[in-house]
Amino acid sequence: MSRRILLLLLVPVLAACQREEREYRANPIASETRETVALTALSPGGNEPVVATSGKGRDYENNAYHLSQGKRLFQWFNCSGCHAPGGGGDIGPPLIDDKWIYGASIEQIVQTIREGRPNGMPSFRGRVPDDQIWQLAAYVRSMSGNVPSDAAPTRADHMHPGPSESRRPVSPPIAGGDVPPGGQAPQ
Amino acid sequence: MGRRGTAAWAWAFLLLLGCAGAVAAQESSIPVPPAAAAPREDGQWVMPAKNYASTRYSELDEIKTDNVKGLQVAFTFSMGVNRGQESAPIVVNNTMYVVAPYPNILYALDLTQPGAPLKWRYDPKPEAAALGVACCDWVNRGPTYSNGRIFYATLDGNVVAVDAETGAEAWKTKLGNVRDGETMTMAPLLAKGKVFVGNSGGEFGVRGWIQALDEKTGAVAWKAYNTGPDKDVLIGADFKPFYESDKGQDLGVKTWPADAWQQGGGTVWGWLSFDPDLNLLYHGTGNPGPWNSEQRPGDNKWTAGVFARNPETGQARWFYQFSPHDLFDWDGINENVLLDMKWRGQDRKVLVRPERNGFLYVLDRVSGEVLSAKPFHPLTATTGVDLKTGALIHNADKTPQMNRVVRDICPTAPGAKDWSPSAFSNKTGFLYMPHMNMCMDWENVSANYIAGTPYIGAELRMKAGPGGHRGAFTAWDIAGEKIAWQIKESFPVWSGALATAGDVVFYGTMEGWFKAVHARTGELLWRFKTDSGIIGQPTTYRGPDGHQYVAIIAGVGGWAGAVVAGDLDVRDGTAAKGFVNAVRDLKDVTTKGGTLYVFRLP
Numbered sequence: 001m002s003r004r005i006l007l008l009l010l011v012p013v014l015a016a017c018q019r020e021e022r023e024y025r026a027n028p029i030a031s032e033t034r035e036t037v038a039l040t041a042l043s044p045g046g047n048e049p050v051v052a053t054s055g056k057g058r059d060y061e062n063n064a065y066h067l068s069q070g071k072r073l074f075q076w077f078n079c080s081g082c083h084a085p086g087g088g089g090d091i092g093p094p095l096i097d098d099k100w101i102y103g104a105s106i107e108q109i110v111q112t113i114r115e116g117r118p119n120g121m122p123s124f125r126g127r128v129p130d131d132q133i134w135q136l137a138a139y140v141r142s143m144s145g146n147v148p149s150d151a152a153p154t155r156a157d158h159m160h161p162g163p164s165e166s167r168r169p170v171s172p173p174i175a176g177g178d179v180p181p182g183g184q185a186p187q
Numbered sequence: 188m189g190r191r192g193t194a195a196w197a198w199a200f201l202l203l204l205g206c207a208g209a210v211a212a213q214e215s216s217i218p219v220p221p222a223a224a225a226p227r228e229d230g231q232w233v234m235p236a237k238n239y240a241s242t243r244y245s246e247l248d249e250i251k252t253d254n255v256k257g258l259q260v261a262f263t264f265s266m267g268v269n270r271g272q273e274s275a276p277i278v279v280n281n282t283m284y285v286v287a288p289y290p291n292i293l294y295a296l297d298l299t300q301p302g303a304p305l306k307w308r309y310d311p312k313p314e315a316a317a318l319g320v321a322c323c324d325w326v327n328r329g330p331t332y333s334n335g336r337i338f339y340a341t342l343d344g345n346v347v348a349v350d351a352e353t354g355a356e357a358w359k360t361k362l363g364n365v366r367d368g369e370t371m372t373m374a375p376l377l378a379k380g381k382v383f384v385g386n387s388g389g390e391f392g393v394r395g396w397i398q399a400l401d402e403k404t405g406a407v408a409w410k411a412y413n414t415g416p417d418k419d420v421l422i423g424a425d426f427k428p429f430y431e432s433d434k435g436q437d438l439g440v441k442t443w444p445a446d447a448w449q450q451g452g453g454t455v456w457g458w459l460s461f462d463p464d465l466n467l468l469y470h471g472t473g474n475p476g477p478w479n480s481e482q483r484p485g486d487n488k489w490t491a492g493v494f495a496r497n498p499e500t501g502q503a504r505w506f507y508q509f510s511p512h513d514l515f516d517w518d519g520i521n522e523n524v525l526l527d528m529k530w531r532g533q534d535r536k537v538l539v540r541p542e543r544n545g546f547l548y549v550l551d552r553v554s555g556e557v558l559s560a561k562p563f564h565p566l567t568a569t570t571g572v573d574l575k576t577g578a579l580i581h582n583a584d585k586t587p588q589m590n591r592v593v594r595d596i597c598p599t600a601p602g603a604k605d606w607s608p609s610a611f612s613n614k615t616g617f618l619y620m621p622h623m624n625m626c627m628d629w630e631n632v633s634a635n636y637i638a639g640t641p642y643i644g645a646e647l648r649m650k651a652g653p654g655g656h657r658g659a660f661t662a663w664d665i666a667g668e669k670i671a672w673q674i675k676e677s678f679p680v681w682s683g684a685l686a687t688a689g690d691v692v693f694y695g696t697m698e699g700w701f702k703a704v705h706a707r708t709g710e711l712l713w714r715f716k717t718d719s720g721i722i723g724q725p726t727t728y729r730g731p732d733g734h735q736y737v738a739i740i741a742g743v744g745g746w747a748g749a750v751v752a753g754d755l756d757v758r759d760g761t762a763a764k765g766f767v768n769a770v771r772d773l774k775d776v777t778t779k780g781g782t783l784y785v786f787r788l789p
Contacts, residue, residue, distance in 0.1 A: 075632070076635060077635075077637065077640070078635060078637055078640035078641050078642075080641075081390070081640060081641025081642070081643050082319065082640070082641055084755075084759055084761045084762040084763070084764075084767075085632075085646045085761045086759035086760065086761040086762065087756075087759060088755050088756040088757070088758060088759020088760075088761065088762030088763075088767060089753055089754070089755040089756055089759070089762050089763070090749065090753070090755070090762060090763050090764060091318075091319060091320070091321065091322065091641075091753075092319070093753070093754065094754070094755055094756035094759070094762065096756050096758065096759060097756045099754075118315050118316075119315050119318045119319070120315070120316060120317070120318035120319020120320065120321075121319060122319060122639060122640065127637075157590070158590070158630055158632055158646050159592055159628070159630050159646040159647070159648065159760075159761060162758050162759060162760075
């Protein structure tokens with residue numbers, strides 16, 4: 001009898017644990033999720049571009065563990081050196097603002113990290129396991145306040161240049177960003 | 188009463204005598220650039236530093252203190268790129284040559300025609316990937332001329348020689364590898380039939396070097412690394428450094444943890460000088476990598492210092508280290524101004540160097556001995572330089588530590604004075620220095636070496652120094668070892684300086700003011716507001732019409748102006764390696780630009 005009560009009591013406790021699902025075994029480095037993304041809002045025929053995403057991104061964005069891992073990896077893989085420890089930008093563009101050259105969705109950011117971008121963003125494919133790329137991308141989303149605040153990192157280990165990711169104002173993404181150098185240079 | 192009066196008179200007389208004595212002593216001890224390194228004025232400006240002595244002084248004197256207020260725009264030219272314009276317009280055979288930031292297009296402007304129309308352009312088509320490994324904007328510090336050709340370095344690590352008449356490429360030699368984080372931003376020096384160039388990338392753990400290329404063919408004549416074994420550094424029998432700390436075998440290996448010298452920095456992205464009489468080439472070496480000093484115990488030879496080398500063989504003659512075991516990114520790449528002067532009664536050939544660590548050094552350029560090192564910037568990180576050992580004396584309280592923020596370190600990472608070259612006036616004996624007035628908070632964090640990504644290991648934020656202004660333009664009395672006058676500027680002064688025989692000195696501010704000041708007093712004589720902040724190098728020349736012109740390229744950027752050039756987010760004080768924290772308001776006063784301005788009297 002009391003055993004049954006105990007079991008019943010355990011149900012909600014276990015359910016609460018569901019929130020933090022972790023995959024302890026990382027994907028092998030070569031495997032890669034397939035997401036169909038576009039880099040523009042235009043598509044001939046006046047329609048939205050054809051995209052198809054697996055939904056995997058949401059699992060990462062909503063998960064505090066993945067976000068805090070992403071924050072650690074952001075420094076580990078020297079993203080911080082090019083985008084600044086606080087993400088305000090340096091060699092590469094700021095990641096805490098609302099302007100996105102190559103798209104602000106987690107799938108687009110995954111592509112940015114995997115494939116690199118022509119004006120100086122390295123391609124990390126084959127150097128970083130795929131699930132860590134997703135963690136990084138989720139963390140990048142948190143830098144502009146675009147993940148649930150209860151999952152975002154709440155403190156910085158180093159210099160505190162601004163509010164923690166969990167207290168960042170949401171910056172709704174705007175496609176565009178800086179003028180690429182090709183557009184500035186005389187032809 | 189009477190007696191007191193006499194005493195007063197006597198004092199006044201003595202004072203007068205004293206003053207007269209001082210004036211006489213000063214007149215006789217005005218340093219002069221060695222004639223072989225600073226030939227007579229020909230009205231041209233063939234290299235960014237003007238001459239081998241790097242004085243940036245022109246004997247042209249049509250523009251004077253009493254008429255400079257009449258300066259007007261003669262013509263302008265769009266550089267086509269809205270990024271930091273650190274370059275110097277050079278003038279040869281009635282043609283002006285200007286190089287833009289990446290994509291590094293070289294333009295030739297015909298000064299004999301109204302409006303100086305474009306004669307030709309040369310596009311080196313550099314690799315865009317270089318943009319990811321250029322630490323501090325897409326800058327280029329200038330082209331240089333020799334024997335009918337223009338020479339310059341491209342951001343992606345090539346050196347090119349271009350026919351000055353036609354714009355045809357004579358040769359192109361690839362020296363740097365962007366995949367390892369190497370770029371090139373410096374202005375080459377041409378001497379003895381050779382092109383002397385060095386790499387950038389001290390923030391990427393590259394191994395610094397200087398190379399000499401054959402001026403005719405672009406073939407490599409020699410290459411000297413600034414870290415590693417003596418044979419790579421070109422240290423041999425000729426090497427006679429002045430101080431004990433630089434004597435010994437393979438110090439470029441032994442003063443580092445095992446193999447750390449391979450990612451040790453010591454790049455050559457700044458200024459070179461050449462003394463034809465002594466046949467010595469002088470070049471500085473950049474900061475050691477990573478910035479986190481706890482990861483590289485030791486003196487970290489041969490970073491953050493200055494080498495004298497034989498230009499033919501590259502063999503080192505002497506070395507002096509301004510900042511042994513650098514703690515704060517204090518590259519030793521600033522200009523080396525070569526002068527001859529009386530020092531404590533003796534004739535000395537000196538090298539004057541306003542240094543990032545906040546001291547103005549006077550070195551004997553024959554031996555490498557430090558004759559004087561006087562501070563020109565508020566200091567908390569260091570207390571002085573021991574002239575017996577040559578050692579920089581640190582304040583232990585300000586030593587960076589892992590995971591701890593050390594506050595109020597002065598000067599900052601870009602130093603008391605960064606690359607922005609000063610000018611020396613033969614008439615006043617003063618060195619005119621663009622520089623900063625800033626302090627910073629610094630925290631060491633662990634740095635991971637991944638080739639082609641930053642190797643820094645520090646988080647920092649800079650701020651205004653005592654007084655609240657962030658920059659200054661200072662006239663330094665070299666013989667008197669003191670400040671002659673100083674102009675406070677709200678923003679760091681990141682432009683170069685130009686001195687002229689008309690007793691007018693030029694520089695630009697990050698707000699976009701191009702200023703002319705009195706060489707003797709610093710009085711503001713004229714200013715003109717350009718379209719963007721100025722970080723370029725002013726030059727002057729005699730036009731085909733016989734009149735004097737002054738040129739400057741406006742366009743904010745560089746490390747100091749990255750906040751505008753790179754559209755950085757001012758909410759993050761660590762942006763642009765902490766520079767943004769000090770210059771958040773730059774976005775409120777200027778926008779991106781890239782325009783050449785040339786001025787003349789009506």
